[in-house]
Amino acid sequence: MKHHSLLLLILFLCISGAHAQETYQIEGEELVLITAVEGPLTLLWRKDNKEYRYFSKRGDEIIELKNTKTRGTNTEDYKEVLRRQTFNTEPVDHVNFNLRSLTNFFVNYNDKIEPREKTPIEFRLGFYGGVDNVVYSDPELTVDGVTYLPYNELHPKLGAEFEMIDSKRLRHSAAFQMEYLMNTTNHGYTSFEISINYRFRFIKTPKFSSYVNVKLANFKTSTAEHLSSVTGGDEPVYHFTKTSTTGISSPVLFGLGAEYNTGGFGYITFGYNDIVGLNATSNKEFPLNFTLGYKFIL
Secondary structure: OHHHHHHHHHHHHHHHOOOOEEEEEEOOEEEEEEEEEOOOOEEEEEEEOOEEEEEEEEOOEEEEEOOOEEOOEEOOHHHHHHHHHOOOOOOOOOOOOOHHHHHHHHHHHHHHHOOOOOOOEEEEEEEEEEEEOOOEEOOOOEEOOEEOOOOOOOEEEEEEEEEEEEOOOOOEEEEEEEEEEOOOOOOOEEEEEEEEEEEEEEEEOOOEEEEEEEEEEEEEEEEEEEEEEEEOOOOOEEEEEEEEEEEEEOOOEEEEEEEEEOOOOEEEEEEEEEEEEOOOEEOOOOOOEEEEEEEEEO
16 A cells, blocks of 8 residues: 555645746745635735745835834734735735734735636547556455456556536535446456536636645446356366446545647546545556546637
8 A cells, every 4th residue: 555645645735736836036035825816906925834925915025014013012014015905995904923823914905806707618528448457346246155356457447527616716616427447358347427527727827727636426337247156177167247236425525637638629638537535445556547638619
């Protein structure tokens, strides 16, 4: 399971690095700041040891928000900065000196200056093919009273997906997939699956995006053939038992995906799927689940 822990760490680092960071020169200091709110009034912040520092940016002017203490009383200097940068059009008495309260203030102010448009939902339809060595299987699938786990053999598969994404502002999307896994000459295992997936794009540019995919729930039907007995004789006769199962589960499988914009009509897609499973039975093999396809913008 060491490789699973390493892959899970990589996924975590991808997500944790998703916040936009940039280096600024402020009053002689070179500071790497995280963007909390972006707009006419931008909120930036960082953490030095255990101390949070906040900065307000309007145009090219960046001012640090401070809440110094004088004789044991907070002076709330930051409120005067907010009054000046909002031209005293927004009440600041209720604003506390923490990230949540400041974020709400900046978001509310920016919405009044530049009201948000309705979120444009983009629909995408994709088709793909690939291979899968079926590391994660169905705990309910039993043969002769024993939980059946597929052998470590690559199976071809075909799939289709329907994705809904906020293409303008957000990095989040939902994808519904249908996938058929075919058997091989040496391994009689097939499955049909419908799944609900959540995606977060930790890299998002006009031409290229990369995302973490989380398979949250699925409906799956599987069939397996198992050699149950052999009868002797001049030429042995092999008897196979075929077992099927159908059910709904929440496997919580993590994977990675990438997409390349081909010019406004769609995307070439690549997936390394089902790398780490938090609620799925594994056969302890290294996951080899790759797909390549094309996704159309509807």
